[in-house]
Amino acid sequence: xxxxxxxxxxxxxxxxxxxxxxxxxxxxxxxxxxxxxxxxxxxxxxxxxxxxxxxxxxxxxxxxxxxxxxxxxxxxxxxxxxxxxxxxxxxxxxxxxxxxxxxxxxxxxxxxxxxxxxxxxxxxxxxxxxxxxxxxxxxxxxxxxxxxxxxxxxxxxxxxxxxxxxxxxxxxxxxxxxxxxxxxxxxxxxxx
Numbered sequence: 001x002x003x004x005x006x007x008x009x010x011x012x013x014x015x016x017x018x019x020x021x022x023x024x025x026x027x028x029x030x031x032x033x034x035x036x037x038x039x040x041x042x043x044x045x046x047x048x049x050x051x052x053x054x055x056x057x058x059x060x061x062x063x064x065x066x067x068x069x070x071x072x073x074x075x076x077x078x079x080x081x082x083x084x085x086x087x088x089x090x091x092x093x094x095x096x097x098x099x100x101x102x103x104x105x106x107x108x109x110x111x112x113x114x115x116x117x118x119x120x121x122x123x124x125x126x127x128x129x130x131x132x133x134x135x136x137x138x139x140x141x142x143x144x145x146x147x148x149x150x151x152x153x154x155x156x157x158x159x160x161x162x163x164x165x166x167x168x169x170x171x172x173x174x175x176x177x178x179x180x181x182x183x184x185x186x187x188x189x190x191x192x
Contacts, residue, residue, distance in 0.1 A: 009047070012037045013061035016054070025055045025110045059111060063120040066091070067127065074131040081181045084135035084147075088154045088177065089170060097158070097169035125151065136185050146185060153180045 019036035020028050030041040033054060037044065048054040073090045077083040111117040125148075132150045133143025157176035161169050 007037070007039060009057075010061065012039065012044075012047075013058050014065075016058045017062055020055065020058050020107065021104070025107065028055060030054075055110065056114060056116060059107060059114075059117050060120065062107070063117070063124060066124060070124065070127055070131065074127075077135075079135050081136055081185050084132045084150060085174060085177045085181065087131060087135070088150070089174060092154075092158065092169070092173065097161070136181075149184065150177065150180065153177060 015037050016028075016033055019032055023032060028051065030044055030051065033044055034041040044054060048057050069091060070087075073087045077087040077090070111121050128151050129144055129147035131147070133140070133145070133147030135143075136146040136150065137143040153176060154173065157173045158169070160176075161167075161172040164172075166172065167175075
């Protein structure tokens with residue numbers, strides 16, 4: 001008879017995401033994971049197999065959480081270009097901007113290298129581009145194109161903010177997105 005799990009997988013994986021952010025995928029050992037999760041290393045091996053499977057499970061859980069956060073933001077934000085900006089800023093918590101811009105790159109590297117994680121990232125990117133595109137154009141094809149552009153501007157603005165730190169992350173990224181919307185989406189006055 002299988003033993004009952006005293007700590008659900010979601011709770012374990014959420015705790016391990018913080019540890020993974022601190023150590024990076026290469027630095028996460030079963031001993032470190034056991035300490036972070038409050039379980040024995042043997043229990044983690046029993047649940048997840050090897051270290052690569054554990055890292056993949058943690059990152060798949062992170063994608064699940066991002067999917068939910070994106071869906072909630074998509075449902076709650078206005079169907080306007082300003083709503084698109086608000087949606088993106090909701091997905092980037094100001095208190096974690098520093099961590100996401102630095103330690104998050106280690107996780108992104110793992111997501112890109114692993115085919116399963118890469119597919120999850122691509123699916124989320126499509127979900128995000130569609131959510132943004134509906135706010136940027138009534139034409140689905142044009143919306144998808146603009147949605148992908150806006151997502152790219154968002155990620156680029158976050159990366160460049162990490163280098164320059166000329167303002168808070170939220171203000172710098174909002175400014176970049178607002179400028180892009182003004183230049184790419186809002187109608188131009190051609191009568192002048």
